[in-house]
Amino acid sequence: MVDTDQAELTFPSVWTRPDLLDMEGLSADEIRALLDTAQKLKEMTGGCRNKISLLTGKTCANLFFENSTRTRNSFSLAARRMGADTVEFSSSGSSVTKGETFVDTAKTIEAMGVDWVVTRHAVPGTPHLLSRELACSVINAGDGPHDHPTQGLLDMLTILQHRGSIEGLTVALVGDIAHSRTARANIWGLSKLGAHVIVCGPPTLVSPRWSELGFEVAHSLDEILPRCDVLNLLRIQFERQSARPFPSVHEYAALYAMNRARMKRAKDNILIMAPGPINRGVEITPEVADGPHSVILEQVTNGIAVRMAALWLTAGAKSNLTT
Amino acid sequence: MQNASPSLLISGGRVIDPSQSIDRIARVLVIDGQIEAIDPADGSIPDHVTHIDATGQIVAPGLVDLGVELREPGFEEDETIASGSDAALAGGFTSILACSSTSPCIDSHGAVEFVRQKAVQADGVRVHVIGCLSKNRDAAQMAELGLLHEAGAVAYSDAPRPMPNDALLKRALEYARMFNLPIINRPNVMTLSEGGIMHEGQVSLVLGLKGLPTEAEDLAVARDVRIAEATNGRLHIGPVSTMGAVDLIRRVKDRGIQITASVCPHNLCLDDTELRSFDARFKVHPPLRSPRHIETLRHAVADGVIDAIQSGHMPRAREKKMDDLVESPFGLASLETTLSTVATFMLGVGSFGWMDIIDRLSTAPARIAGVAGGTLSIGVPADITIIDPNQKWVVDGHQFKSHCVSTPLDNVELTSRVTQTFVGGRRRFALRPDVMQLA
Numbered sequence: 001m002v003d004t005d006q007a008e009l010t011f012p013s014v015w016t017r018p019d020l021l022d023m024e025g026l027s028a029d030e031i032r033a034l035l036d037t038a039q040k041l042k043e044m045t046g047g048c049r050n051k052i053s054l055l056t057g058k059t060c061a062n063l064f065f066e067n068s069t070r071t072r073n074s075f076s077l078a079a080r081r082m083g084a085d086t087v088e089f090s091s092s093g094s095s096v097t098k099g100e101t102f103v104d105t106a107k108t109i110e111a112m113g114v115d116w117v118v119t120r121h122a123v124p125g126t127p128h129l130l131s132r133e134l135a136c137s138v139i140n141a142g143d144g145p146h147d148h149p150t151q152g153l154l155d156m157l158t159i160l161q162h163r164g165s166i167e168g169l170t171v172a173l174v175g176d177i178a179h180s181r182t183a184r185a186n187i188w189g190l191s192k193l194g195a196h197v198i199v200c201g202p203p204t205l206v207s208p209r210w211s212e213l214g215f216e217v218a219h220s221l222d223e224i225l226p227r228c229d230v231l232n233l234l235r236i237q238f239e240r241q242s243a244r245p246f247p248s249v250h251e252y253a254a255l256y257a258m259n260r261a262r263m264k265r266a267k268d269n270i271l272i273m274a275p276g277p278i279n280r281g282v283e284i285t286p287e288v289a290d291g292p293h294s295v296i297l298e299q300v301t302n303g304i305a306v307r308m309a310a311l312w313l314t315a316g317a318k319s320n321l322t323t
Numbered sequence: 324m325q326n327a328s329p330s331l332l333i334s335g336g337r338v339i340d341p342s343q344s345i346d347r348i349a350r351v352l353v354i355d356g357q358i359e360a361i362d363p364a365d366g367s368i369p370d371h372v373t374h375i376d377a378t379g380q381i382v383a384p385g386l387v388d389l390g391v392e393l394r395e396p397g398f399e400e401d402e403t404i405a406s407g408s409d410a411a412l413a414g415g416f417t418s419i420l421a422c423s424s425t426s427p428c429i430d431s432h433g434a435v436e437f438v439r440q441k442a443v444q445a446d447g448v449r450v451h452v453i454g455c456l457s458k459n460r461d462a463a464q465m466a467e468l469g470l471l472h473e474a475g476a477v478a479y480s481d482a483p484r485p486m487p488n489d490a491l492l493k494r495a496l497e498y499a500r501m502f503n504l505p506i507i508n509r510p511n512v513m514t515l516s517e518g519g520i521m522h523e524g525q526v527s528l529v530l531g532l533k534g535l536p537t538e539a540e541d542l543a544v545a546r547d548v549r550i551a552e553a554t555n556g557r558l559h560i561g562p563v564s565t566m567g568a569v570d571l572i573r574r575v576k577d578r579g580i581q582i583t584a585s586v587c588p589h590n591l592c593l594d595d596t597e598l599r600s601f602d603a604r605f606k607v608h609p610p611l612r613s614p615r616h617i618e619t620l621r622h623a624v625a626d627g628v629i630d631a632i633q634s635g636h637m638p639r640a641r642e643k644k645m646d647d648l649v650e651s652p653f654g655l656a657s658l659e660t661t662l663s664t665v666a667t668f669m670l671g672v673g674s675f676g677w678m679d680i681i682d683r684l685s686t687a688p689a690r691i692a693g694v695a696g697g698t699l700s701i702g703v704p705a706d707i708t709i710i711d712p713n714q715k716w717v718v719d720g721h722q723f724k725s726h727c728v729s730t731p732l733d734n735v736e737l738t739s740r741v742t743q744t745f746v747g748g749r750r751r752f753a754l755r756p757d758v759m760q761l762a
Contacts, residue, residue, distance in 0.1 A: 101650075124531045125530070125601025146531035209524070209525050212525060213525060
C-alpha cells in the first residue's frame with residue numbers, strides 16, 4: 001500500500017453531493033472537479049494499480065440487480081484500492097427472489113453498516129428512490145436506460161487525456177440511443193463541457209426530440225463521420241427492446257458499424273470509444289476495435305480512477321454534511 | 324342506523340344549482356330528507372328543523388363521480404366500499420359510480436348485488452354500480468348487459484381497462500340501447516401504450532422511461548366516436564388527457580353526435596416534469612401530460628367540450644406504491660382533493676366560475692350517468708355539499724379517509740374545501756376544525 005497523506009488530495013469546495021445519481025444533475029464545475037480528482041487519484045495510484053488509504057475503515061456495498069462484469073469489478077477495485085471494504089450483492093439467489101422489494105433489500109444491507117450503496121437496476125430512478133430511503137451515500141451504477149454517470153465520466157476522462165480539452169470537439173454517439181444509459185450520461189456531460197454532440201442511428205433508436213433539446217440528430221453515419229473528433233459506439237441493447245427496431249443485424253451493421261472502409265473517411269486523429277461489452281461485427285469490426293485509434297481498454301482503466309473519485313467525493317460531502 | 328326524516332334549514336350560503344340556473348344567497352329548506360324549498364317563506368319553516376349556518380360558503384348539489392375504483396371484493400388492501408365511501412363523502416361526493424375492477428369483477432347479478440349491499444352497510448355515499456362491458460373483463464364476450472341492468476347497474480365499462488375489441492364495442496353500443504345505459508370507455512390503444520409508465524415526450528426521453536404516446540389515446544377516441552356515430556349508442560369517453568382527443572371530441576360534437584367526455588383533476592394541473600423525481604406518486608393513468616395538453620384540457624373543460632370532471636380515484640395500497648416505477652401500479656387517491664383541485668386550478672380559466680365547477684362535478688355527471696342528483700330541485704333527495712371557497716389547506720395523503728395515501732398533490736396548497744356533505748338530508752361528513760390546515 002502506498003502511504004499517502006490525505007492532504008495531498010484537496011477536497012474541491014464545489015462538490016457538496018453525498019450521492020452521485022445522474023450526470024444530468026451535475027454542473028460543469030462539479031464534472032470538472034470529479035475529473036480532476038480522478039486524474040490525481042490515477043496518478044497517486046500509479047495508473048490505478050496501487051493502493052492508498054484514503055477510505056480505510058469504510059465499506060462499500062455493490063448492490064447489482066442486473067448483470068455486470070466491468071462496472072461491478074471496477075467499483076470493487078476502486079473501493080479496495082482506496083482501503084475500503086466491499087460487500088457484494090447479486091439479486092439472483094437473494095431475498096429479492098423471495099419477494100422482498102429492492103428497497104428493503106438495500107435497507108437491510110445498509111443496516112450492516114455500509115457507507116455507500118452502489119446500485120445497478122433495470123428501472124430508471126431506482127438510485128433516486130434509494131437516496132430518499134437510505135442514510136448512506138448512493139452511487140448510480142446504471143439505472144435502466146436513464147443514466148450511468150461514472151461511465152460518462154470515464155469516457156470524458158479518456159477524451160481529456162487524449163485531447164486536453166472537451167470544449168469544441170465534435171462527439172458522435174452512434175447506435176442504440178433509445179435504450180442507452182451511457183448515451184444519456186455522455187450527452188449531458190459532454191455538452192456541459194462544451195462539446196458538440198451528435199446522436200446517430202436509425203430513427204427507431206434516435207428520437208427527433210433530441211434535436212428539440214439542442215442536440216444534432218443524424219441518421220447517416222457516413223454523412224457525419226468526416227466532422228467527428230470522437231466516435232462512441234454504443235451496443236444494440238436487444239434485451240431492452242420489446243420489438244426489433246431495424247430489419248436485421250446485418251442491415252444495421254451495413255449502415256452503422258465502424259469498419260476499415262469508414263475509418264478511411266474519418267479524421268486522422270479520431271478517437272474510437274465503446275462502453276462495452278462490444279459486439280464485434282455489429283457496431284464495430286475487430287480491426288477497428290483493436291486498432292490504433294481505439295481507446296476502449298483505456299476507458300476501462302479510467303473507470304477505476306473515476307469510481308475512486310466518486311467514492312472519495314461523496315464520502316467527503318457526507319462527512320461534511322453530518323458534521 | 325339511519326336517522327328518520329332529517330329536516331334542515333341551511334341559511335346564509337351562496338346557493339349554486341346549474342340545473343336551475345340559481346346562483347344567489349339563499350336559504351335551503353329540507354323536510355324529511357328532501358328539498359322542500361329554496362328561500363322558503365318564514366311562516367313555512369317548521370320549528371323542529373336543524374339550522375345550519377353556511378354564511379360565506381357555497382351550498383351546492385352533492386358531487387357525482389363517474390368512475391371510482393372501490394377495489395372490494397378482492398383488493399381490500401387498496402380500498403373497501405366503506406373506506407371509499409368515507410373518502411367520497413369527505414370530498415363532497417354524494418353519489419359515485421363504482422368501477423368493475425374487482426375480483427371477481429362485476430359481470431353478474433350477484434356481483435352487482437354484493438356491491439349494493441356493502442354500500443348499504445357502509446351507510447354513506449350513494450354507490451351506483453358500473454357493470455362489466457365484457458364477461459370476465461377479457462374483451463372476448465359481451466357481459467350479460469340486460470341482467471346487469473336488472474340488478475341495478477347504471478352503466479357498463481371494463482374501466483380502467485379499455486375495450487380493445489372493436490366488434491364487441493360496436494355490438495355492445497347497439498345492444499345497450501335497449502336499456503338506455505351509457506357505455507363508459509377509457510381511450511387507450513394498448514398495443515401502442517404497453518409497458519408505458521409516463522407521458523411520451525421530452526421528459527420521458529431524458530429519463531429513459533417508456534412512454535405512453537398520445538396517439539394511443541387519440542386513435543382510441545377516433546375509433547370510439549366513429550362506432551358511436553354508426554350505432555347511435557350512448558358513449559361516454561373518459562378520462563381523456565390529450566390535445567388530439569379534445570380536438571376529435573370537439574369536432575364530432577360540432578357534427579351533432581351525442582357523445583360525452585370527462586377528465587381527471589390532476590390532468591388539469593400537474594405536468595410530466597413531476598416524474599423527474601422518479602416518485603411513484605406521479606405514476607397515474609391517464610398520465611400527467613405536457614403543459615400544452617394541460618392548457619388544451621383546461622380550456623375544453625371551461626368551454627364545455629369536456630362535459631364532466633371525474634376524480635379518477637384509483638386507490639392502491641401503500642406498499643404497492645413504495646416500489647420502483649415499473650413495479651409500482653398506476654394509481655392515486657383523489658376523491659378528497661377533486662373539488663379543491665378544480666377550484667384552485669380552473670377558476671379564472673376563461674370565464675370559468677363556481678357555476679361551471681358545480682356543473683362539471685355534479686349536474687353533468689348525474690345527467691350522463693342517468694342517476695339522481697346534480698340538482699336542488701324541489702322534491703328530490705337532499706344531497707347537498709357545502710364548500711368553503713376561501714379555505715386554504717395543504718394536502719397530506721396520510722390524513723385521507725381512503726386506504727390509499729398516495730397523491731400527486733401531497734404538500735400542494737389548495738384553495739377551497741368541502742366542509743359538510745349531506746346525503747338525503749343526513750349530514751354524513753363535517754370537516755373537523757382541528758384538521759383544517761390553514762396555509
